Amino acid sequence: ETGVTQTPRHLVMGMTNKKSLKCEQHLGHNAMYWYKQSAKKPLELMFVYSLEERVENNSVPSRFSPECPNSSHLFLHLHTLQPEDSALYLCASSQEPAGRTDTQYFGPGTRLTVL
Amino acid sequence: GIQVEQSPPDLILQEGANSTLRCNFSDSVNNLQWFHQNPWGQLINLFYIPSGTKQNGRLSATTVATERYSLLYISSSQTTDSGVYFCAVNFGNEKLTFGTGTRLTIIP
Numbered sequence: 001e002t003g004v005t006q007t008p009r010h011l012v013m014g015m016t017n018k019k020s021l022k023c024e025q026h027l028g029h030n031a032m033y034w035y036k037q038s039a040k041k042p043l044e045l046m047f048v049y050s051l052e053e054r055v056e057n058n059s060v061p062s063r064f065s066p067e068c069p070n071s072s073h074l075f076l077h078l079h080t081l082q083p084e085d086s087a088l089y090l091c092a093s094s095q096e097p098a099g100r101t102d103t104q105y106f107g108p109g110t111r112l113t114v115l
Numbered sequence: 116g117i118q119v120e121q122s123p124p125d126l127i128l129q130e131g132a133n134s135t136l137r138c139n140f141s142d143s144v145n146n147l148q149w150f151h152q153n154p155w156g157q158l159i160n161l162f163y164i165p166s167g168t169k170q171n172g173r174l175s176a177t178t179v180a181t182e183r184y185s186l187l188y189i190s191s192s193q194t195t196d197s198g199v200y201f202c203a204v205n206f207g208n209e210k211l212t213f214g215t216g217t218r219l220t221i222i223p
Contacts, residue, residue, distance in 0.1 A: 037156075
């Protein structure tokens with residue numbers, strides 16, 4: 001148990017569906033992150049939020065839309081995804097705002113399959 | 116950006132064996148972390164070790180920042196050590212860059 005939870009753990013969706021991934025951290029951290037992990041590839045950072053403001057967007061397609069309503073919650077809204085978007089989506093948090101020099105704590109991930 | 120290479124890519128060992136995993140990086144760093152990802156996808160941070168040596172039970176890590184590498188040692192391996200071990204680094208305000216990992220399989 002890392003103090004970061006994600007729901008759902010598994011998600012299967014069609015290309016025309018709209019769904020949302022949820023992340024919650026119980027650590028009192030100031031920064032939250034979305035990562036994508038595809039088979040045989042390194043983890044790819046998607047978005048960074050620091051004190052509820054988006055501070056980084058790593059050229060992620062607009063069909064992925066993040067939302068951070070407060071410092072404990074992070075969402076990833078999905079719409080009109082492609083099969084190649086199937087992957088494990090990981091949420092993480094860290095103490096420092098946009099913390100670059102401290103430890104990141106990861107949630108268990110949502111395994112997404114796009115049909 | 117910083118390049119991170121991990122070796123070996125795959126490692127299969129008998130329970131009780133010792134192992135050394137290596138992480139090479141291409142530039143100066145001020146953040147280096149080792150993670151273990153279990154077979155269900157959960158990533159657990161093992162060490163925050165931009166330099167020096169740390170130990171935690173059967174695991175220890177050493178980073179030689181001047182020579183741009185870090186080593187993770189696992190002694191007396193157990194089946195629960197199986198999974199993928201990632202090294203991740205960054206410098207300054209750059210994003211954390213992950214290596215492609217070492218997949219460790221411990222056979223009973």
